[in-house]
Amino acid sequence: MILDARRHDGSRLEADICIVGAGAAGITLAMELAASGHAVLLLESGGLDFDAVTQSLCEGENASFAEFPIEATRLRFLGGSTNHWHGMTHPLIEADLAARPGIAATGWPIGLGEIRPFYRRAQEICQLGRVDFADVEGWQVRAGGHPVRLEDPAIVPAVAHFSPPTRFGSAYRRVLERAPNLRVLLNANAVELVADDGAAHVKAITARCIGGPAFTVVPRVAVLALGGLENARLLLLSRRQQPAGLGNGHDVVGRYYMDHSTIAGGFLQLAPGAPDLRFFLGPSDIGDSRLHGIFVPRPEALVREGIGNFRLQLYPAAAPSPGVESAKALMNFGHDAEIRRNLGRHLANIMGDIDDVADLLYKNVIDRKGFKAPVPAAAGRTALVELSGEQFPNRDSRASLSDRRDLLDQPRLRLDWRVQDIDLHGWRRGMEMFAAAIGAAGLGRVRITGDLLGDGARRIVGISCHHMGTTRMAADPKAGVVDGNCRVHGIDNLYIAGSSVFPTGGWANPTLTIVALAVRLARHIGRQRA
Amino acid sequence: MRRRTFIAGVTAAALVPAAAADAIPRHLVALGSICLLEMADVRRMDRRMLAGSLAERLAGRRLRDAVAADFRRGDARLVDGWLLSNTEILLAALAHRTFG
Numbered sequence: 001m002i003l004d005a006r007r008h009d010g011s012r013l014e015a016d017i018c019i020v021g022a023g024a025a026g027i028t029l030a031m032e033l034a035a036s037g038h039a040v041l042l043l044e045s046g047g048l049d050f051d052a053v054t055q056s057l058c059e060g061e062n063a064s065f066a067e068f069p070i071e072a073t074r075l076r077f078l079g080g081s082t083n084h085w086h087g088m089t090h091p092l093i094e095a096d097l098a099a100r101p102g103i104a105a106t107g108w109p110i111g112l113g114e115i116r117p118f119y120r121r122a123q124e125i126c127q128l129g130r131v132d133f134a135d136v137e138g139w140q141v142r143a144g145g146h147p148v149r150l151e152d153p154a155i156v157p158a159v160a161h162f163s164p165p166t167r168f169g170s171a172y173r174r175v176l177e178r179a180p181n182l183r184v185l186l187n188a189n190a191v192e193l194v195a196d197d198g199a200a201h202v203k204a205i206t207a208r209c210i211g212g213p214a215f216t217v218v219p220r221v222a223v224l225a226l227g228g229l230e231n232a233r234l235l236l237l238s239r240r241q242q243p244a245g246l247g248n249g250h251d252v253v254g255r256y257y258m259d260h261s262t263i264a265g266g267f268l269q270l271a272p273g274a275p276d277l278r279f280f281l282g283p284s285d286i287g288d289s290r291l292h293g294i295f296v297p298r299p300e301a302l303v304r305e306g307i308g309n310f311r312l313q314l315y316p317a318a319a320p321s322p323g324v325e326s327a328k329a330l331m332n333f334g335h336d337a338e339i340r341r342n343l344g345r346h347l348a349n350i351m352g353d354i355d356d357v358a359d360l361l362y363k364n365v366i367d368r369k370g371f372k373a374p375v376p377a378a379a380g381r382t383a384l385v386e387l388s389g390e391q392f393p394n395r396d397s398r399a400s401l402s403d404r405r406d407l408l409d410q411p412r413l414r415l416d417w418r419v420q421d422i423d424l425h426g427w428r429r430g431m432e433m434f435a436a437a438i439g440a441a442g443l444g445r446v447r448i449t450g451d452l453l454g455d456g457a458r459r460i461v462g463i464s465c466h467h468m469g470t471t472r473m474a475a476d477p478k479a480g481v482v483d484g485n486c487r488v489h490g491i492d493n494l495y496i497a498g499s500s501v502f503p504t505g506g507w508a509n510p511t512l513t514i515v516a517l518a519v520r521l522a523r524h525i526g527r528q529r530a
Numbered sequence: 531m532r533r534r535t536f537i538a539g540v541t542a543a544a545l546v547p548a549a550a551a552d553a554i555p556r557h558l559v560a561l562g563s564i565c566l567l568e569m570a571d572v573r574r575m576d577r578r579m580l581a582g583s584l585a586e587r588l589a590g591r592r593l594r595d596a597v598a599a600d601f602r603r604g605d606a607r608l609v610d611g612w613l614l615s616n617t618e619i620l621l622a623a624l625a626h627r628t629f630g
Contacts, residue, residue, distance in 0.1 A: 152602075432608075448613065453611065
């Protein structure tokens with residue numbers, strides 16, 4: 001059943017298993033545990049729909065990337081951030097979990113074999129349709145094209161499957177309503193975990209409603225499934241027994257924060273006579289499957305290069321015309337000091353590309369499409385190359401508590417996201433490896449954006465809203481927050497679900513692995529409770 | 531300009547039927563095509579890339595294989611952001627020195 005915590009009378013609630021957070025991980029855990037007969041209480045901060053007041057609890061302070069919209073990267077209502085999920089999925093590969101030679105803090109305490117059995121159930125939950133990540137050539141043929149073979153020692157084609165995308169709140173609302181041993185409490189914000197004196201057992205969870213009652217949940221088992229940032233925040237907020245935060249005896253909680261970079265890395269110009277790359281330029285719907293062709297590195301190339309994993313995705317787009325860019329800059333930002341300083345260069349660009357600029361002016365004056373009208377791609381022969389790359393773990397990249405407080409008088413989140421030189425090097429090499437593979441296959445040439453090659457690379461690094469690493473998994477309590485079973489080191493009844501447990505993130509969008517790990521955790525807790 | 535156009539025209543007139551008849555080595559056709567592109571003043575950096583790809587197209591498998599082998603060996607360099615094989619950079623530079 002689904003209840004509203006604002007109508008709760010404030011009395012103490014008992015729960016066999018209490019899950020905090022109803023996103024992909026929390027809802028998966030609740031469904032799996034309830035289906036196997038366990039009594040579950042699921043606390044959700046928001047309601048059934050978006051609410052700006054509740055969402056404001058996600059606001060935080062950004063220490064390093066001012067344009068990073070912390071509050072916009074996740075959502076607080078039933079279904080959590082799956083409510084704005086893009087839907088792309090791919091499992092992690094063995095190399096993603098392996099320790100990387102010479103790179104500190106890499107290596108999961110579990111192998112892929114520990115997760116692989118749960119991907120199939122995760123694919124069902126994420127409604128992927130028919131799935132085969134390995135049959136790259138088969139999918140290309142079924143999409144009506146000829147398989148692209150790079151035969152390259154470093155880069156190969158791959159395929160990503162898409163979820164519809166599943167909005168977990170609406171897709172599974174009826175399941176949550178009907179499960180007899182499952183209670184969902186909406187508008188219930190967990191604000192503190194209260195442990196025993198030895199900080200070895202969670203005795204209670206304190207929850208509050210905005211403008212409403214506070215109440216206590218007494219769980220036998222507690223699972224945090226609040227997302228990659230809020231999992232760490234709730235541990236840090238729980239300071240009664242451990243001043244640095246619960247489970248933070250070794251100052252690891254909140255550290256090693258990672259995201260996948262998103263970088264417009266350059267342009268691909270297809271060679272005359274090159275095969276059709278349509279499978280790689282947009283999604284293909286085949287039966288009940290939606291797929292997208294991508295390019296990824298071979299694992300051995302990653303080891304050889306000493307860089308992180310990445311994926312390359314193509315989008316139909318015109319190669320940029322320097323003259324058009326300069327004309328737009330002059331028309332739109334003529335007052336800008338930078339423009340005035342480089343006026344000569346801009347005018348030279350315009351003269352050099354006078355035909356493109358004339359085309360743009362025609363559109364603006366005659367067609368009135370404005371200066372944002374795209375310059376058409378040369379007969380579909382160009383594509384934007386977007387690189388999404390893995391970051392290596394960095395102890396100084398971290399989420400911590402701010403001095404500012406939210407509506408519930410709790411310290412807000414402070415995020416200090418760091419991009420290391422070794423990350424930038426890896427993303428540059430990724431583009432170079434792709435450019436070489438395309439050249440070797442005779443498919444065309446790749447022009448890598450100057451920003452990525454020069455000193456301004458940090459400026460073009462975008463985010464993917466994949467919050468990882470803040471409660472990382474490690475066998476050694478000094479190196480991680482949870483063990484291989486996602487149990488917080490030193491606390492016998494506290495578990496964590498979600499991408500905050502990822503010690504490294506590969507390139508794969510994390511939701512499928514989040515769900516697979518949640519299924520695995522449900523099995524583990526079920527066995528423990530039995 | 532008039533002189534360059536004239537040379538381009540004459541070269542083209544000689545190359546096209548010769549290439550069609552396989553009367554001259556294909557790498558000469560490739561070099562000639564690059565020269566034509568240079569003389570026709572194909573805009574900005576694209577000319578190098580276009581020259582390379584056209585050279586590959588015209589020169590047939592031998593040059594294509596040489597360029598592909600360059601990329602596989604890592605014999606390639608970034609020129610204004612383009613990753614180009616050393617062979618095509620050499621051809622473009624030769625054409626540029628001759629006619630540029």
